Amino acid sequence: MKEMVASLSDKTDDSLVSDKASTENPVPAHLRILRTLRDQRIGLGGIIPSESELSAALAVGRPQIREGLRVLEAFGAIDARQGARRVWRGFDGTTFGEQIGGVLGAGGSSALADFLELRQTLETTLLPQAVDKMTPLDLARLRDLAGRMISEAEAGRPFTREDEEFHRLMFAALGNTMLLGLMTAYWRVFHAYTAGRPADEDRLAVARKHLAIADAITDGDIRLAAHELDAHFYGVRRRVVSLRDHPEQEARPAG
Numbered sequence: 001m002k003e004m005v006a007s008l009s010d011k012t013d014d015s016l017v018s019d020k021a022s023t024e025n026p027v028p029a030h031l032r033i034l035r036t037l038r039d040q041r042i043g044l045g046g047i048i049p050s051e052s053e054l055s056a057a058l059a060v061g062r063p064q065i066r067e068g069l070r071v072l073e074a075f076g077a078i079d080a081r082q083g084a085r086r087v088w089r090g091f092d093g094t095t096f097g098e099q100i101g102g103v104l105g106a107g108g109s110s111a112l113a114d115f116l117e118l119r120q121t122l123e124t125t126l127l128p129q130a131v132d133k134m135t136p137l138d139l140a141r142l143r144d145l146a147g148r149m150i151s152e153a154e155a156g157r158p159f160t161r162e163d164e165e166f167h168r169l170m171f172a173a174l175g176n177t178m179l180l181g182l183m184t185a186y187w188r189v190f191h192a193y194t195a196g197r198p199a200d201e202d203r204l205a206v207a208r209k210h211l212a213i214a215d216a217i218t219d220g221d222i223r224l225a226a227h228e229l230d231a232h233f234y235g236v237r238r239r240v241v242s243l244r245d246h247p248e249q250e251a252r253p254a255g
Helices: 002-008 029-039 053-059 064-073 093-133 135-154 160-172 177-194 202-220 222-245 247-251
Strands: none
Touching: 002 093, 002 135, 029 053, 053 064, 053 093, 093 160, 093 177, 093 222, 160 177, 160 202, 202 222
């Protein structure tokens, strides 16, 4: 998986896609296809060579080419429409997140807890770098989102859309598409898992925690902001872990 992600983000070492791979460890077709597309300078929106053309260029059978193309399609790097030529869409972390989130959406609380742990570690670690790149407009938008979350909570309504936007905004300036992709995957799994299940949490307290994060960032107290962010994640984790440890709660009807 690491090798595939590296190649799709256009950071693969050429040695990984050498045509002189040993028979014991042959280079996967999707990596060789990527090498060909780079060599031919296929840009975003460009037409992908046909299966027969790729087969001839790489000296492999069409079944292998077809399987390699399917791998790239699964990750959203290639757009394949019936009756039309395949188009290069490129690869970014958000697309990756959407695909992985869709696949793992049925993973239940275990998959959700795993994603949450990754997010907590990455977000609390990268927060100082992210804050350093935020603009005054970003800060104003962050506080506005926290205010909207509080308003929704006071009205007894969920605010997952604002919650997702809040976290994405905090880290958008980093330009780290893999981090944003991980967030996308998390929310895909979250929505799939919590659909039809009542939220067992104090929404107003959660919303106010986001305002505390925004206030600390605005005041320039990064250590406090990281503390509030970390504490927020522990609150979310308690609910997810509780459902994982007591699976009978997962089947509760919405009420």
